[in-house]
Amino acid sequence: MTDGAVPAGDDGDATGTGDAGSTSDSSSGDSAEAVSCRALDYSFGDTKAVDGLDLSVRTGEIFGLLGPNGAGKTTAIRCITTLLPVPPDIVKVFGHDAAKEKMAVRRLLGYVPQQLSADAAMTGRENVTLFARVFDVPRRERAARVAQALDVVDLSDAADRMAQTYSGGMIRRLELAQALVSAPRLLMLDEPTIGLDPIARSSVWEHINAVRRATGMTVLVTTHYMDEAEQYCDRVGLMHRGRIHALGTPGELREELRERRRAEADEARKSGTTGESAETAESGEARSDTVPTLEDVFRDVVGQGLEEEGGTYRDVRSTRRTASRLG
Numbered sequence: 001m002t003d004g005a006v007p008a009g010d011d012g013d014a015t016g017t018g019d020a021g022s023t024s025d026s027s028s029g030d031s032a033e034a035v036s037c038r039a040l041d042y043s044f045g046d047t048k049a050v051d052g053l054d055l056s057v058r059t060g061e062i063f064g065l066l067g068p069n070g071a072g073k074t075t076a077i078r079c080i081t082t083l084l085p086v087p088p089d090i091v092k093v094f095g096h097d098a099a100k101e102k103m104a105v106r107r108l109l110g111y112v113p114q115q116l117s118a119d120a121a122m123t124g125r126e127n128v129t130l131f132a133r134v135f136d137v138p139r140r141e142r143a144a145r146v147a148q149a150l151d152v153v154d155l156s157d158a159a160d161r162m163a164q165t166y167s168g169g170m171i172r173r174l175e176l177a178q179a180l181v182s183a184p185r186l187l188m189l190d191e192p193t194i195g196l197d198p199i200a201r202s203s204v205w206e207h208i209n210a211v212r213r214a215t216g217m218t219v220l221v222t223t224h225y226m227d228e229a230e231q232y233c234d235r236v237g238l239m240h241r242g243r244i245h246a247l248g249t250p251g252e253l254r255e256e257l258r259e260r261r262r263a264e265a266d267e268a269r270k271s272g273t274t275g276e277s278a279e280t281a282e283s284g285e286a287r288s289d290t291v292p293t294l295e296d297v298f299r300d301v302v303g304q305g306l307e308e309e310g311g312t313y314r315d316v317r318s319t320r321r322t323a324s325r326l327g
């Protein structure tokens, strides 16, 4: 079983908590909040991967979790998918508790992990059919649902070709079809466009957007690409060292920084005694007039750029196998 499959019937919880989904008040999954994490912690031995994370994803939005390598994004996503065990009353998906109602949570979500989740030695259709079986899509509906999922990502014509003949962008779209075949209410994507060329990146996003528009599905996505977050996410959370340091729409975050810069420039102008050179003061003023980018916001909040921590991002990107073809 790949990481991408979170089968409804496979309870992988090491803590052995039961599933109270069918008896819960919230069993219909009706909740204005698609995802909620309250003070979520997760450690691997001595490494604190997630450190008191508070997160609220609203139903129907595209929420981007941004952060450098090692910020804890994947770990947080895996806690929400129930692939990593969490204590009760910390993580909820459409009101269902990820510890107590694991099966109910799994039935509501589709997950495209960073690692490859398509099998090179099967056709596109066979790959999606496998996910349809794992996710318990009723047998009589299966063929139609598989065809529909392939159609949504524009892979109908290539459906009966082996996945090893697909380009990197096609593989990512195939993985999207795998996650969509169970008609999830929440789609979680971990670095969906990493390693793809700009055209393939925008194609993947166009397909995500089209499904979102058609179904009202909620999307939670992690990305390093600020331009994508800016263009496609309704709101973003800037994550660093296991927690969110800034949250809002890209426009709000940029405007907040612009205001802070203006206030600082005013302050410097008023005091005039800060010892800063005329040149520095001038550059501060000029800065306060330009609209900052999300990268500027990130740098301001955590004191560094997205690509500066961890040092292994390029390695990760270069080893992301869907960047080329399946071997």
Ligand SMILES: Nc1ncnc2c1ncn2[C@@H]1O[C@H](COP(=O)(O)OP(=O)(O)OP(=O)(O)O)[C@@H](O)[C@H]1O
Residues within 6 Å of the ligand: 044, 047, 048, 049, 050, 067, 068, 069, 070, 071, 072, 073, 074, 075, 076, 316
């Ligand atoms: N299975 C594991 N065992 C030990 N440490 C881990 C494991 N998975 C993640 N970590 C550590 O937890 C921290 C957070 O990692 P995580 O993968 O969640 O970050 P990320 O923001 O998703 O980064 P990336 O973009 O590289 O995936 C890092 O310090 C990482 O080394």
